[in-house]
Amino acid sequence: MNARLVAAILLALPLFVAAGCGEQQAVTVFKQGTYQGKPDARPWDSADFKGDKAEWERAINTRMTGQNEYVRIKGG
Amino acid sequence: MARMKFLADAERCIECNGCVTACKQEHDIPWGVNRRRVVTLNDGVPGEKSISVACMHCSDAPCMAVCPVDCFYKTSEGVVLHDKDLCIGCGYCFYACPFGAPQFPQDGAFGLRGKMDKCTFCAGGPEADFSAAEFRKYGRNRLAEGKLPACAEMCATKALLGGDGDAIADIYRNRVLVRGKGSEVWGWGTAYGTPDRPAAKPGG
Numbered sequence: 001m002n003a004r005l006v007a008a009i010l011l012a013l014p015l016f017v018a019a020g021c022g023e024q025q026a027v028t029v030f031k032q033g034t035y036q037g038k039p040d041a042r043p044w045d046s047a048d049f050k051g052d053k054a055e056w057e058r059a060i061n062t063r064m065t066g067q068n069e070y071v072r073i074k075g076g
Numbered sequence: 077m078a079r080m081k082f083l084a085d086a087e088r089c090i091e092c093n094g095c096v097t098a099c100k101q102e103h104d105i106p107w108g109v110n111r112r113r114v115v116t117l118n119d120g121v122p123g124e125k126s127i128s129v130a131c132m133h134c135s136d137a138p139c140m141a142v143c144p145v146d147c148f149y150k151t152s153e154g155v156v157l158h159d160k161d162l163c164i165g166c167g168y169c170f171y172a173c174p175f176g177a178p179q180f181p182q183d184g185a186f187g188l189r190g191k192m193d194k195c196t197f198c199a200g201g202p203e204a205d206f207s208a209a210e211f212r213k214y215g216r217n218r219l220a221e222g223k224l225p226a227c228a229e230m231c232a233t234k235a236l237l238g239g240d241g242d243a244i245a246d247i248y249r250n251r252v253l254v255r256g257k258g259s260e261v262w263g264w265g266t267a268y269g270t271p272d273r274p275a276a277k278p279g280g
Binding site for chain 2: 032033034035036037038039040041042043044045046047048049055056059060061063064065067068069070073
């Protein structure tokens with residue numbers, strides 16, 4: 001067996017031995033009373049508002065006040 | 077922005093089920109799952125009252141308290157959501173919920189109970205905004221589009237209000253003061269006005 005092959009095997013061996021260490025945790029570690037799932041983005045972080053919370057609140061407020069027909073109808 | 081809430085006005089609801097239809101259409105909800113439904117009290121009796129019921133996004137949500145895998149979370153806007161990847165479909169949330177909001181899709185030969193599904197206040201879920209995965213699991217994310225839930229926006233009589241708790245409470249309070257109570261609520265005077273309170277005219 002040539003020396004280069006032996007050296008290659010010896011160099012590659014730790015990778016095979018350590019391969020198991022890179023395994024993803026498949027079981028949820030339970031923490032009592034704490035949300036265990038994936039994080040969620042805030043609504044104003046979407047592509048439509050790009051983090052502009054004030055603009056998002058303005059859009060929502062416009063729609064909220066639009067539900068009050070007394071401000072949309074004269075003499076109501 | 078305080079907490080997102082729904083407010084159902086029993087005096088205005090005409091049991092048209094427009095909110096139910098809007099919800100099903102908006103999120104492509106499968107057969108057998110009703111995130112929202114209209115409940116009628118004293119059905120068929122004069123004076124019957126209807127209200128539209130879904131997840132009320134409780135401030136102290138019992139579903140969150142009983143979930144054995146803690147898949148529920150509350151957003152900064154007060155919307156109660158859950159992670160379907162973590163849900164085990166045990167049904168504890170259904171027993172705990174006073175509104176019967178959690179729904180369980182049934183599929184397969186033996187009516188296998190799937191992962192819980194409920195109203196998201198049209199806020200999607202813990203997936204990338206507007207992604208196919210978010211729509212498939214949780215439905216459309218209207219809140220991230222700057223819109224209110226489809227059910228409330230679709231309501232023809234505005235019996236169902238959705239939005240910031242303080243804002244919709246103000247709308248409702250103003251409405252109650254204007255329309256009065258008892259026999260004043262509905263009738264000739266409300267429709268055509270009275271000498272001291274002329275009928276409303278459409279504005280621009």
